[in-house]
């Protein structure tokens with residue numbers, strides 16, 4: 001049995017609100033950054049459900065011993081922000097996953113061919129196969145960048161069914177490519193937009209996420 005890609009668009013008012021702020025062309029860089037941080041926080045919170053490994057234990061309350069569930073510290077958790085724009089989601093993600101290791105991956109699209117190339121790779125040579133990996137990239141457009149990120153990870157031993165992708169705007173071409181290549185993978189996104197235009201921009205989208213986060 002093949003498990004298809006699952007894409008969750010959490011119906012949460014905070015996620016809808018911060019998406020609206022991020023989409024607005026009149027939002028200045030400082031507020032855009034806050035909006036992306038908030039989206040990183042709430043989408044990571046959603047993604048952590050049934051993904052963060054837990055273990056059963058007991059705690060002594062002031063009154064008696066009772067059963068408790070805690071995060072299992074033995075299982076590695078990693079966040080992989082796709083530079084530059086994925087850095088915008090990282091701060092919010094880290095508030096939810098404070099103990100995660102952060103492995104930076106720098107990818108940039110060629111503006112004409114839209115092909116993604118890698119200029120920074122801080123991934124370890126090999127991941128423990130149990131590692132939970134959360135990728136942050138606000139824009140999944142043609143899918144070139146996220147497919148490159150996934151292949152860098154799976155080549156290093158990451159199990160795609162333990163990967164969660166946190167994005168803000170996802171478009172059909174990227175989701176179709178992920179679905180064709182990886183089963184069990186789950187995407188958390190604030191919205192799925194209709195199209196990608198000839199210049200590689202998601203429409204209606206929110207423009208160039210990296211430029212808006214960093215004011216370039």
Ligand SMILES: O=P(O)(O)OC[C@H]1O[C@H](OP(=O)(O)OP(=O)(O)O)[C@H](O)[C@@H]1O
Pocket residue numbers: 082083084085086107108109110114116137138139140141142143144145146174200208209210211
């Ligand atoms: O699905 P794709 O067509 O590959 O497009 C998505 C990628 O495009 C943007 O990165 P960009 O190349 O603009 O780099 P930046 O984040 O440094 O601005 C965005 O942050 C994604 O990583």
Ligand SMILES: O=c1cc[nH]c(=O)[nH]1
Pocket residue numbers: 085139141200201202203205206207208209210
């Ligand atoms: O619309 C898009 C597509 C790719 N990258 C962006 O930053 N915006």
Ligand SMILES: [Mg+2]
Pocket residue numbers: 085208209210211
């Ligand atoms: Mg960019």
